[in-house]
Structure formats: C-alpha cells, structure tokens
Amino acid sequence: MIVTRFAPSPTGYLHVGGARTALFNWLLARQAGGKFLLRIEDTDTKRNTATAADQVLRDLQWLGIDWDEGPDIGGPNGPYKQSERRDIYDTYIAQLIDEGKAYYCFDTPEELAEMRVAAEKEKRNNIYPRPAVFPDAAAVEKARAKGRPVTVRLAITQTEPIVIEDEVRGTISIDPAELSDFIIQKSDGFPTYHMAVVIDDELMGVTHVIRGQEHLMNTPNHQLLQKALGFRIPTYAHMSVTVSEGGGKLSKRERPKTLKKAIKAMQDVDIDALANAGGITSDELDSFLNGKTSPDMPAVDAMAALLGVHLPEINIVDFFRSGYLPETLVNFFALLGWNPGDGREIMDREELIQAFDLSRVTKSNSLFDRQKLMSFNTEHLKTTMTPLDTLVRHFRAYLEVNDSPVAKADDTLLERIIRINEGARTLEQIEQKTRFAFLPDEAIEYDEKAVKKVLLKGDGLAMLAAVGEALATLTKLTPEGIETLLRGLAEEKQVGLGKVAQPLRVAICGNTISPPIFDAVDMLGMETTLKRIQITLEKFRQDN
C-alpha cells in the first residue's frame, strides 16, 4: 500500500509551497487508495509557535486535504508530533553510537563557525574532521562538566557513490567524499531533522516521499542513515520550486514589503491613525518604514485594509480572505508542476485524484501567475463547476471572516446572489457588487465619476425621476416586471436601455457596477429603491 505524508514544521501559516507539497502527497495517496499522514516536525524549539500547528491543520482542512493519521486523530504509529517522540529517537541514536556508526562531538558554535570560514577561504567543502577514536562515555561526562555542548554525528564510511532513484528527476549519483559527518542529535537532546525524518518515515510505513527540491541534497544523508539503521529506502520524488513574480522564492516578506512601498508612495498618510489600526505604536511604524523592523502579520493586514492596499497572497489564509475558493487553489497548485497530459486544466478534486501520476510531474521551476489563478477562480465560481450549496458555504465563510454586511443574508438569498453574479472572478467581487443592498441608505457612497457621467451629464437626473415614477406604479416587484417596465420606458423615451438603467444603478448603489439591474432593484425592494432615488435626486439637484 502506498503511504505518503506531509510533515510541516509549525513556524507559521501554511503557505503556497507547503500546500503544494501536501497536495501532491495527498493526490498520490488518494489516487492509489493508500494512506496520507500528517506529522508535525517540531524539533526546533526556538522557532515553533504554539498556535501554528493548529493553524496549518485548519488551512489543510479548508483546502479539503484530509489525512488518515495525524496529531489530532492519532493512528497506529503515533504520536504524530516529533516533540513527543524523544524516547524513540534516543533509542536509535544510542544504537548507532553502540555500533560505532555515530559519535559524540563537543564543538562550540564558535569553533564550528571558524571551521566553516576556513573551508570557504580555502575554497573547499566544509567537511567535519572525524576523530580517529570516538569519544567514550567518560569523555562525554568530562565535556559536560566543562560546560561544552554535546552533539552526535553520523560517521560516513561509505566510499561508493550514493545513488538516488528519484521519481521525477531520474537517477542522481553523489560522491560520498562530498559529504560531511552530520549532526543527528543536537546539544539540547533533540534529534536533527535528518534523524527524525528517517526514523518516522520508517516507523510510520511511509513508502513515498514527495518534497521540494530543497531537500534533494539532504537525500544522500537520509539514505546513509537508512542504511546505517537497516531501514528501507522509500521512493523519493523531488518536485520543482514555485517562485514569485518578483523573481525569488514566494516569501512571506512580500506582504510587508508591498505595504511599505504603498505607504511610501502615498502623500498624506496619517501615521498615528495607521499605527493605531495596526495595533502598533507610531515608533514601531516608523521603524518599519525605515526598513529596520517588520510588524507581525495581523498588523500588516490591518494597515493594508485601512489603506485599501491589496497585498500579494502568500499564505493559504490570504487567499481565503481575498475571496478565492479552495477548489481553485487545489486545482491551480496541482497544475504547478504537473498536468494530466490531455490538455485538461479546470478540474475538480475527483478528476485530479483520478488523473494524478507521479511520472507526469515537471522538473523545471514554475512562476506563480496570479492572473491565471484568477481565471481559474472564475471558472470554479461557476455553478456548472462547483455545486451551489458548496459555493454558499464558502461565500458565508468569506463574508464572516471579512465582517461583511452581506453576511446578514440567509442561505436562500446567498444562493441568489451567487447566481446573479455568475461570471464574477472572486467572492470579494461578488461581495462588493452586492453590499449596496445590505447597507443603510446613508452609507451609500457616490462614485464621483459615475455621478458626473451618468447623472449630471445629459438628462440623467430627469430620467431617474421618470424611472422612479414608473417604478412606483408597480404593485408587485419581480425581476421580470421591472425588466418589462424599464424596457417599456426606454422605448417610450426613444433611448437605449442603458440610458434608463445607469442612472437607476447609480442611485441605488452609488456607482456603475452592480449585478443585473432588474435583480438589483428586486433585491433592494420597492421602498428602499424609491427612497434612494429620492435621496439621489435631492442630493444632486441641490448641487446643480
């Protein structure tokens, strides 16, 4: 049976790269009818945050990537948090030392740094000088007594090339002379990543390891470890990296960077109000703008929201908050470095699972193209692609996380809103086009350009008044009734429908962007529509 896993280190939110790695592993397991496990790699006590692991789990759940064994649900080979598996690692480390395959070291960080610098100066690889005789228990005691750090390294004794059979890259051969004895146990007693990952993958029965290219050069070390411990070597697949439009890696630093640029480009920014919105002090904001520090993510998000600056989405939650569907992301990430080979692009989860094939994973790096993502979202937002009740569920979650007034709508109304906005690109767009119907009349903001063009130029206001009078004669409001009425009015006045509809649109929602006008009026209701026409008439007649 095929067993894959996703093993994030809980240092923050799940980001694009992590999600893509998780997805490929999940896809392979699901398509093969195997198992997909989740394991938390929290051996770095300094970098891990308490809430990050939970957040990563939530992000995966939102994407619809489910797991068969994991820290929250357990499983036969738990625990699934590396910090809770210390005794297991200790046993194997002791075994390697007993067998003379690993040895203690007492170097200080400063000494190691010196070695590194020296190696670089001499333009050679930094290879750790293995002692002729390995330190014994007494030596360890002595070192500890002197306050020196105690670590354990694997002794690399192999001389034949290490061969990696990679499912996407083919056969790769590495000369072990290039490799240095590496640390398998840190001075704080925790295993290093290499040690923990090898033991866990063996014990948890992982058969296929799909991970980023950044791990390719770790693989020789892992295979050496597997050999030393008598473990099987799982099938490896190293996938390409997805880079940002800016060039480098898709980095979370892009968000503060974009915000900083935007603030600096603005003329009159109220620094105090901005700092306040972000929950930071003016001094902290100042330090940020001078490139010294960077506020945390919630602060960056809040300030961007205040200024109306759109930040590039990096973390999965960013995409959620921007109005993307999880179906879109799953589809899009799958196609970043893989394709079904038959030209299909827009696919749902089932189709992806059925078509997935490790042998069709691409070798070269790819660029994250947000425009194409947007286009994918447009497709998945159509009811022919995603069931309406699913869209409603996602839409409600979106509205709630963004505190939208549209959240007041019940599911039936939400369904209708989604239907009449067929063709929208994001949930955010639907929300913006619909919120006029959920705002109090006095909260409608009139777009200056729209007012000028539609109401003030020509006889827009007169037309609006006529529309108001005509609408008032209707006894019952239906989209069809409104359509008949407005079309009749346009014909009577010998003008196109636009001349009638546009002033009405501006009157009820303040700008020229709205759902189809008949639905828009119907949603608003007779009373509010007439009231807003009245308010608009009064407001702009006075101005003239």
Add this chain to the structure above:
RNA sequence: GGCCCCAUCGUCUAGAGGCCUAGGACACCGGGUUUUCAACCCGGCGACAGGGGUUCGAGUCCCCUUGGGGCUACCA
C-alpha cells in the same frame, strides 16, 4: 567557491527522433454580444537560450557555453 538540479510563446505547459508549418490555457491586442462590471463568442500576436556533435532526419539523444534554481546550519 564546491556539489546538485533545471532550460519550448510574457506565464503555466503539450511534445518520449519523422505525426511540428511546434498544440492548448492565462495574459495581451483587435472585433462581436451587452443595462454596468464581469462572463461569453470570433480573430490576432507570440517560443524550441547559444554553439558543436550523433542521425537520412533533432524541440526531442550527447557534449560545451550561457542563464535560472537549490544545498553548502546544533533550520526544517
């Protein structure tokens, strides 16, 4: 610097030596449809990084150059 990986339109990619006059999608440009924004329909622009081989024949195989990426931690 050392080691490793990669290289087709602006972007994601199809391409397993003759099906290639290099196909699709996004973007872009032009047109159509239209009550707005979208969506939708039609058309157009646009690539085998360069140089050597191998072969009757190379985008496809080999070598070199160039370019991009990764690793080079008591991070994962």
